[in-house]
Amino acid sequence: MSDMITEEGVSRRSVLKGTVAGAGALAVGGLVGAGTASSADAAATKKVSVGSNNSDPAPRKNDVAWVAAAKTAGFDVKLNIVDHNTFQNQINSYLQGTPDDIFTWFAGYRMQFFAKKGLSTSISDVWKKISPNFSAGYKNASTGLDGKQYFIPTTWYPWAIMYRKSVFAAAGVDPKTIVTWADFINACKTFQSKGITPVALGDKGGWEAMGTFDFINFRTNGFKFHMDLTAGRAKWTDPRVQKTFANWATMFPYQNNNVLDLAWDGAAQLVLQKKAAMQVMGAFHASIYTDPADLADLALFAFPEITAAYGREAVEAPIDGYMLSKHASKNLVNAKALAEFIASDKFGKAVLKVAPTSLFANNKMPKPTDPFARSQVDLVNGCKYIAQFFDRDSRPDFAGTIFQSALQKFLGGGDPKAIATDLQAQWDALPPA
Amino acid sequence: MVTGKSSKVGNSIAISILFVFSLVWMFPIFWTLLQSLRPYGDVLKFGSVSWPHHLNLHNYWTALVQSQMWRYFINSFEVAVPAVVITLFLASMVAFVVSRYSFKFNVALLMLFTAGNLLPPQLVFIPIFRLYIHVWVPNFINGDGVLYNTQLGLILIHVALQMGFATFVLSNYLKTIPKEISESALVDGASVWKHYYVVILPLLRPALASLGVLMTTWIYNDFFWSVALLSSGDKRPITAALSNLQGEFFTDYNLLAAGATLAFIPTLIVFFTLRKQFVSGLTLGSTKG
Structure with missing residues (x-):
């Protein structure tokens, strides 16, 4: 994953290769199309249905933009937009029912889970053509446990510590000097002495605090242990988990005291209103900033180092993208052709027009010019390892109800030893995935 | 004198308790209305518990036009109206048979219909889902050729689940209607169909009206089945589509309040126009049964 986001130069040869492969694909598509009864229709418009969880106004615009671009490329895309949270909760029955040919999903364990269950169609042959567009890290993130590819990465965003420059300047804290955990706690003390809540945290939804857990866990115990733990290869009863909880507890005195009453946006508002100094959040923290002046004041820095040996080598940067459903086998040629389109820079360029701060996986896309977006790319470029976020790196049935309520218990003052024992017992009780 | 005074005191205590309770019941509605009229920016600036500085109908406009909620209202009616009529x-046919004809399985049949009511939908959801992805329908109803993800499927499940209660109420109501009417119809040589259609159905009209009101509100308010049996966002009824106003990360609760207010307006209209039937519907069949 180390070179995931590096925007390596593309040699002329690889571009040529890509073009030739693309042309080949078209020819093959044409041949297969000719074999079917409605060959004329297939050649005119390639009908594909796409299920999307991009129900929010901004991502909805992205969908509309790329679907329009796909139309000029000869696709007739039927878009089925379902609100984000229902889409997620329904995914199991959706994929077993009559899903759309292509659907929005996430890289990592969440993708592998459904690939393994046979609910997704492999697109390894598409990947042979599109590989030049992506660095190896992305290919790994798109690969199932059986070594085949199931995923087309499109956009991503990182998690970091979000803050307002003006608040830091007023308190006389320079974020560049916050490197180690001791630096971080010192900064917290400074903010507290000035009457500002140092760290805003809301975990009403159960998932928000996973980000903080992930960071503290891989900063304390290293990336490998973190990935082993989320995937169930390491045990929750391991003493290293207790170290993570103990380190987190040192942060408690500097958090707002209504953690379980606030959702992420409630906590983010504390930062926006300058009542709190920092929030460990995804870059979507910016979405509640409606005033451009506030937005210009927003910045981020990397989560501080805890164990020196692991430094700040890892970061959370979930990748969004598309998968083919099992159902797509009825419309395979068109669905794969559209998957190829989504992997091309035509997709990215269409989205970029309506969402200029998006960060793309495709290395043919230009570098972002917006300073906040640029800082996100720099943050991830400096990292050796990339995690997808707890609920994308672990089993859905574990991350969903079990781990969320455990975190809420811990934040509510529960005993970390009992919580860890309980977590392992619940993991062991899960049906084999 | 003394008793009169104490009953007066008792009255005023009762009224003040009722007043407090009505406030408790009114508060969420009032709060929803207030929030729906406030722009999100106002809340962001002053906090949600604060004196509103701006009040307008902008959220309603956004919900109805920008989020296209009106489409989902149409979906709701497309499901609720046929479902109520068919149910x-x-x-009424089942009630007619079990209350007017005596045969061996008469009571068993009524019990079967009533017992179906006792199964919670959460219990039968998975078998029904499995069934729906295998039941064939012609392609013009659903391109995928199965009952899952069709409004027809949703109508059928409502009919199946509401039939039990409707049969129970209607057969109880029919029992209050003198058997002599039926007997004279039979003496005059009415066929079974004529007996049902010309004699019984007009007599059932008040019961059908009240049941119709109740069922319309129940089916209109259904959330569970519309989420469980539909996978296309554009086919959903209003209750399920309300979550379209919730974001992935960020939810504008003021907009959501406006959407929720819009969603309960049809129920209010149905209630106030047919209030008489609604109340009689609640006591239907309670006199004899």
């Missing part, structure tokens, strides 16, 4: 039609 009442079939239930």
Whole structure:
């Protein structure tokens, strides 16, 4: 994953290769199309249905933009937009029912889970053509446990510590000097002495605090242990988990005291209103900033180092993208052709027009010019390892109800030893995935 | 004198308790209305518990036009109206048979219909889902050729689940109607169909009206089945589509309040126009049964 986001130069040869492969694909598509009864229709418009969880106004615009671009490329895309949270909760029955040919999903364990269950169609042959567009890290993130590819990465965003420059300047804290955990706690003390809540945290939804857990866990115990733990290869009863909880507890005195009453946006508002100094959040923290002046004041820095040996080598940067459903086998040629389109820079360029701060996986896309977006790319470029976020790196049935309520218990003052024992017992009780 | 005074005191205590309770019941509605009129920016600036500085109908406009909620209202009616009509039609037939004809399985049949009511939908959801992805329908109803993800499927499940209660109520109501009417119809040589259609159905009208009101509100308010049996966002009824106003990360609760207010307006209209039937519907069949 180390070179995931590096925007390596593309040699002329690889571009040529890509073009030739693309042309080949078209020819093959044409041949297969000719074999079917409605060959004329297939050649005119390639009908594909796409299920999307991009129900929010901004991502909805992205969908509309790329679907329009796909139309000029000869696709007739039927878009089925379902609100984000229902889409997620329904995914199991959706994929077993009559899903759309292509659907929005996430890289990592969440993708592998459904690939393994046979609910997704492999697109390894598409990947042979599109590989030049992506660095190896992305290919790994798109690969199932059986070594085949199931995923087309499109956009991503990182998690970091979000803050307002003006608040830091007023308190006389320079974020560049916050490197180690001791630096971080010192900064917290400074903010507290000035009457500002140092760290805003809301975990009403159960998932928000996973980000903080992930960071503290891989900063304390290293990336490998973190990935082993989320995937169930390491045990929750391991003493290293207790170290993570103990380190987190040192942060408690500097958090707002209504953690379980606030959702992420409630906590983010504390930062926006300058009542709190920092929030460990995804870059979507910016979405509640409606005033451009506030937005210009927003910045981020990397989560501080805890164990020196692991430094700040890892970061959370979930990748969004598309998968083919099992159902797509009825419309395979068109669905794969559209998957190829989504992997091309035509997709990215269409989205970029309506969402200029998006960060793309495709290395043919230009570098972002917006300073906040640029800082996100720099943050991830400096990292050796990339995690997808707890609920994308672990089993859905574990991350969903079990781990969320455990975190809420811990934040509510529960005993970390009992919580860890309980977590392992619940993991062991899960049906084999 | 003394008793009169104490009853006066008792009255005022009762009224003040009722007043407090009505406030408790009114508060969420009032709060929803207030929030729906406030722009999100106002809340962001002053906090949600604060004196509103701006009040307008902008959220309603956004919900109805920008989020296209009106489409989902149409979906709701497309499901609720046929479901209610079919349920009442079939239930009245069953009620007619079990209350007017005596045969061996008469009571067993009524019990079967009533017992179906006792199964919670959460219990039967998975078998029904499995069934729906295998039941064939012609391609013009659903391109995928199965009952899952069709409004027809949703209508059928409502009919199946509401039939029990409707049959129970209607057969109880029929028992209050003198048997002599039926007997004279039979003496005059009416066929079974004529007996049902010309004699019984007009007599059932008040019961059908109240049941119709109740069922319309129940089916309109359904959330569970519309989420469980539909996978296309554009086919959903209003209750399920309300979550379209919730974001992935960020939810504008003021907009959501406006959407929720819009969603309960049809129920209010149905209630106030047919209030008489609604109340009689609640006591239907309670006099004899």
